[in-house]
Amino acid sequence: MDYREYRNKYNNESVQRHSKKRARSGKPIIAAIILLALILAVIVVILIAGASSRPEFLARSVTVEAGRSAIKASDFLMDKNHTAEFAEGAYYDLSKVGEYKLEIIVDGESCTTKLIVVDTVAPTAFAPDFSVRKGSSVSAEDCVSNINDATEVTVKFKKKPDTDKIGKHNVTVVLEDGGGNKTEYSFILEVVPATGLLYTHYVSELGEPMPSADVFTGVSGNGEYVTAVSNINTSTAGMYMIQVSMDGTIYDVVLEIADRTAPTATVTPQSAYNSIPKPDDFISNIVDKSQVTVKYETEPQSDVSGRVDVTLVLTDSYGNSTRYESYFTVLNDNTAPVITKCPEALEVDTGANILWRASVEATDDSGEVELSLDTLSANLSVPGIYTVEIVARDAAGNESRRKVKLTVNDGSITDEMLRDVIAGLEKNLNIKSTMTNEEKVYAVFRFVYDSMKYSNTSKHIDWKSEAYHALSGAFTGDCFTYCAASYAIFGYLGFDVRIVERAESAMIEGTGTHFWVLINIGTESNPQWYHFDATPQRSPYNLPTYLMTDAQIEAHTRWRNDEILENYYTYDKEKFPAVSTWQRVSLEIPAQYFGQ
């Protein structure tokens, strides 16, 4: 390259460099504009994205079965500590299968999610045999009634019957719902001549009113029962040979009362831990006129896991059956919960309830733990130190146990404690110093009888404790409690009183024991002992049994012997003071039970 060439090349490159420099000197402004535009675009994108974003606790989609009565915005929340409501104009239709994009206001912010309505349950209907006259037009819809489905159902013939041909036709209709689920019903369509009876054998559904005679003739107002049908019980299945008349002619026909309606029910998919659910577990809200059994069409294998599709067959007493498709999911969980917080010791007074739950915590990988306290090794009625167990159990039945020392404090009831409790009840006892002993006894009877509730709770061990717990608040117990409460109150009032128990020899199988009291309403030197029993009894035995003689309790006992409660007031007389024979209270015991 000579000098000239070199200079030209240099000049050209120099020009190019200068041109580039000039160009670069205008680019910063353009770049700034572009950058600004891009930043604005990013902000817009972020805003748009932010407006439609979903927080972690909002479901991306919620799937529900069609026919559900309602859905709440909070159903979309996986963390219920947040608030949610549908935005104005949010639209969905729970009777139509489809996907609905929904705007939900979550904690005040607008978010989008999706509702998916599915229909997985096949339709059911009633499709009985029936008759038509030759040449009649019959649609598939005419063949079914009581269609039951959550979405719209179409009905079609599998093969349209020819109603120009007299005779019986096997017909099948196919019902298809909005979810694409199909059910087929087969029945007999009988095509009869254009004249004469429409039915010679008519089946009326069990429980329906007696049909009009017109059903046999097929013409309104043209039929009449010749046979008296008022005695036919339409609530019981049966078949009746009867006569109907049409246009002056009498026909022998058959009226059959039958249950042809298959049972219906609500079917809920199940999940079970390490096991197979029972067929009944899937079923609720059975509708049928008779007893219904539920079975798997094919018993699932015992070693299944994951989702298992099943067919459930519901069959009523008349052999009508319905099949439902469903599924269960076998969940495998062999990990026991972990007790993370547990006290070393618990304390309780005898007879009191134990408060422990707040001091125990446990976790489980399933998220749900049932905590309980196993006190079977302790006697909560007897003071002492026991070892009990906190039990954490998950839904799969895996358990963790932690031993805890339980101290049952001595809750022995002193005379003073009992006296104080009864003193606090004086107002309710309504006993006045001006009352006779007989009136006082009746007041105690009314108080104990009316304020206590019968329940077989007593251990029949300690009358003082029994009376104290009953009168200090529980006001519940069995005959021993009623007896103990009466005994305590009479003692408080200064009466001489004894506890009576049914004689051991009278405690025959199925009878057990019974407690009541003997009370002296006389004096020590001139005693007048009577039987007193405030334990409630069922009608007609619920008499004012507060001052009874031996003759009266014996009559009462004979009367009750008619029930299983034999030897009700049978006691060992030799162990107790003699009872007064002077009858103070009239008891309405039938006369035949006295003096035997």
Add this chain to the structure above:
Amino acid sequence: MKLNRIISIFFIIVFAVSLASCNNGGADITLPPEESTSPAAQNNTFVFVYRGTSVAPHAKMSELAAGLGETLSYEESPSCLYQGLDKDYTYAGFKLRTYPENGVDYVLNICFTDDSVATPEGIMLGSLRSEVEAAYGTSFTEQNGNMVYTKDKTELRFRFNGDSVSAIEYWAITE
């Protein structure tokens, strides 16, 4: 060169934002079917729920036993009042007693024995009186220290130790 970088950064940001907007939000969930209202609830009676089984006073025990699961202990004895056996079932946290009628056992009462169980309204042993009134209202009767709410032929009774609940009992009102 710088312009190219800016454009690249822009697209990265847009892509990231798009990803974020697509991927945020929780899982797809399926709601269980609506629960049917139990007969007890329809009859407007007090109902205790344990392990998903509704237990109402007067309910047939035979229809509840499976749902309640295994008992911790069981006792029975001839009834002084009824014709048949009084039965006493102990479950974790409560006792359930039945009364016999025509050979069928019905729930007589449910008595809480510790604070591991609660009423469906959230009241348990140790709850405060004010919490009971907030849950059940003030239409109750005072019967010998028991706060008694009545619905149809059932009662819900609370006793207190000071201000906190010391006993909770569901009762069937019988003859």
